[in-house]
Amino acid sequence: MNDQVSGGEMLTGNLDSVSEDGFLIGWCFLPSEPNSRRRLAVELNGLQITVVVADERRADLVAARVGDGHHAFSFQLPMTALRNAVDGTVSLRDVATRRQVGQDVFVTWRLTLPPEAPSVAPEVVGTLAGNLDRVTRDGWISGWCWYPDAPARRVDLAIFVDDEQVGEARAAQFRADLQQAAIGDGAHGFSFALPWAVLARKGSLTVSVREHPGGTALGESMTLRFGRLAQAEDRIEDLERQLRVLRATLAEARRDRTARDEERAARDLFRSVGTFFQELAEAPRDTAGAGVTIGLRGAVADIFQRFPPIMLARPTDPSVTICVDADAPLELLYACMVDLRACGVDAIADIVLADDGRHGASAALLPSIVGNLGYVRNTGAAGRLVARNEVTRTCRGKMVAFLFAGLRMTEQWLPTLLATFAQEPRAMLVAS
Numbered sequence: 001m002n003d004q005v006s007g008g009e010m011l012t013g014n015l016d017s018v019s020e021d022g023f024l025i026g027w028c029f030l031p032s033e034p035n036s037r038r039r040l041a042v043e044l045n046g047l048q049i050t051v052v053v054a055d056e057r058r059a060d061l062v063a064a065r066v067g068d069g070h071h072a073f074s075f076q077l078p079m080t081a082l083r084n085a086v087d088g089t090v091s092l093r094d095v096a097t098r099r100q101v102g103q104d105v106f107v108t109w110r111l112t113l114p115p116e117a118p119s120v121a122p123e124v125v126g127t128l129a130g131n132l133d134r135v136t137r138d139g140w141i142s143g144w145c146w147y148p149d150a151p152a153r154r155v156d157l158a159i160f161v162d163d164e165q166v167g168e169a170r171a172a173q174f175r176a177d178l179q180q181a182a183i184g185d186g187a188h189g190f191s192f193a194l195p196w197a198v199l200a201r202k203g204s205l206t207v208s209v210r211e212h213p214g215g216t217a218l219g220e221s222m223t224l225r226f227g228r229l230a231q232a233e234d235r236i237e238d239l240e241r242q243l244r245v246l247r248a249t250l251a252e253a254r255r256d257r258t259a260r261d262e263e264r265a266a267r268d269l270f271r272s273v274g275t276f277f278q279e280l281a282e283a284p285r286d287t288a289g290a291g292v293t294i295g296l297r298g299a300v301a302d303i304f305q306r307f308p309p310i311m312l313a314r315p316t317d318p319s320v321t322i323c324v325d326a327d328a329p330l331e332l333l334y335a336c337m338v339d340l341r342a343c344g345v346d347a348i349a350d351i352v353l354a355d356d357g358r359h360g361a362s363a364a365l366l367p368s369i370v371g372n373l374g375y376v377r378n379t380g381a382a383g384r385l386v387a388r389n390e391v392t393r394t395c396r397g398k399m400v401a402f403l404f405a406g407l408r409m410t411e412q413w414l415p416t417l418l419a420t421f422a423q424e425p426r427a428m429l430v431a432s
Helices: 059-063 079-083 176-180 196-200 228-255 257-281 295-306 330-343 362-369 383-394 413-423
Strands: 002-004 010-018 023-029 039-044 047-053 070-076 087-094 100-108 129-135 140-146 155-161 164-171 187-193 204-211 222-225 320-325 349-355 374-377 399-404
Touching (some): 010 087, 023 087, 047 070, 047 187, 059 070, 129 204, 140 155, 140 164, 140 204, 164 187, 320 330, 320 413, 349 362, 374 383
Parallel strands (some): 010 100, 320 399
Antiparallel strands (some): 002 010, 010 023, 039 047, 087 100, 129 140, 204 222
């Protein structure tokens, strides 16, 4: 029921039961992040069926002081999956760490499952209420659904992409906002991860949710665009938001005479970003058909082609802050961020780029390509030292690790370094 995750922390949880009808009950909790809700992959015979969120409240977890008690889940396996076999093995896997939660459960399904939807009309229990709240770019959908005239009933739903059914879900997840809004007992939320095969083959898609069986649509459908253009638009909007925040920070710093260092740092960052976009705007136009990049749009497209956007995790309570020196070309810095994510250290660490400006303005663009990447810039003769001190002063982690971008990392490099401090309590510094 317990398992180690990166950094030596203990992940607890269990797959409590799987009924003959395919109804799952379980829980998962990470003590170092008591307010986080773990995302769990549900696997049937080794194949992922869906992803659930362990956020339901259970009285036994409250009594056992497992966080705030909102770390349970329940899920109904799709009927189509059960009809294809007499029995099966169900397992859980934590999405962030890929660690198994609890033991496999072998179940023989009830042979009375109907081969098709019931031929008789379902019981009429009033008007269906609910909404498709959100569809993210990575294919995660969520919403809520219930019958006000039958509040104890949990509604089965079918998920459609461009009118083609891709999965099923049950509106049985607890959500505090639903409880506060007096929507039954609050356990009427649902979530579903769209299959990667569906996302990969479409430039745009329309997602809709309907009651199953019955076909009653749930709220309005949502249409999303994918591909490089959509990613570029998102990153440009993100950069514009960052610039607005920086302008507000700079204005506040100017009003405070004691904030001269922060004002200078913000001004340097604006100068870097401004220089970068000036270079993009002054790029030559392809007037002779020679294939030269055309202005800002072409340059941005080239950047996102060379450096596909990635997203780092942002832990609630990081064990360490990793300070990466921007003393390398953009290509090497980007490769370092890819390695950090591949090693999984971003699950326990904040990652901050310390830029002393010696490699031009391109490093200032990296936070727009790498999500959740921190950025500190200080130029001048002592720029690197000042930037490192700023990272140390503002870090959220209990420890600070300084990393050269040119290194290549093994999977357990950070947990190994952190374990040394536990073995040598008097140590103040550990080097690789």
